Amino acid sequence: MAHDREISGIRCTQILAVLSDYLAGEVSQDTRVCIEAHLSECSWCEQFGGEFSAVVRQLRLRLAEPPPIGAAEAEAVLDRILL
Numbered sequence: 001m002a003h004d005r006e007i008s009g010i011r012c013t014q015i016l017a018v019l020s021d022y023l024a025g026e027v028s029q030d031t032r033v034c035i036e037a038h039l040s041e042c043s044w045c046e047q048f049g050g051e052f053s054a055v056v057r058q059l060r061l062r063l064a065e066p067p068p069i070g071a072a073e074a075e076a077v078l079d080r081i082l083l
């Protein structure tokens with residue numbers, strides 16, 4: 001993969017590898033924080049996340065909105081997106 005930036009300690013390729021687990025709520029809290037920090041700054045993941053690109057865009061919008069929503073609410077939002 002030509003593009004593989006490291007942001008917040010996690011690389012784009014790692015993001016794509018764990019994104020399905022992240023969306024399923026199967027990653028640790030530390031991993032979740034790293035993923036969200038990366039996605040909020042990485043336009044590449046947003047544009048080229050493949051099947052997840054729409055989800056990433058929605059997630060970035062949510063992360064940018066104050067006040068931050070809770071994890072349970074975020075997962076409810078993602079469930080609606082994925083259905």
Ligand SMILES: [Zn+2]
Nearest residue numbers: 012042044045
């Ligand atoms: Zn990225």
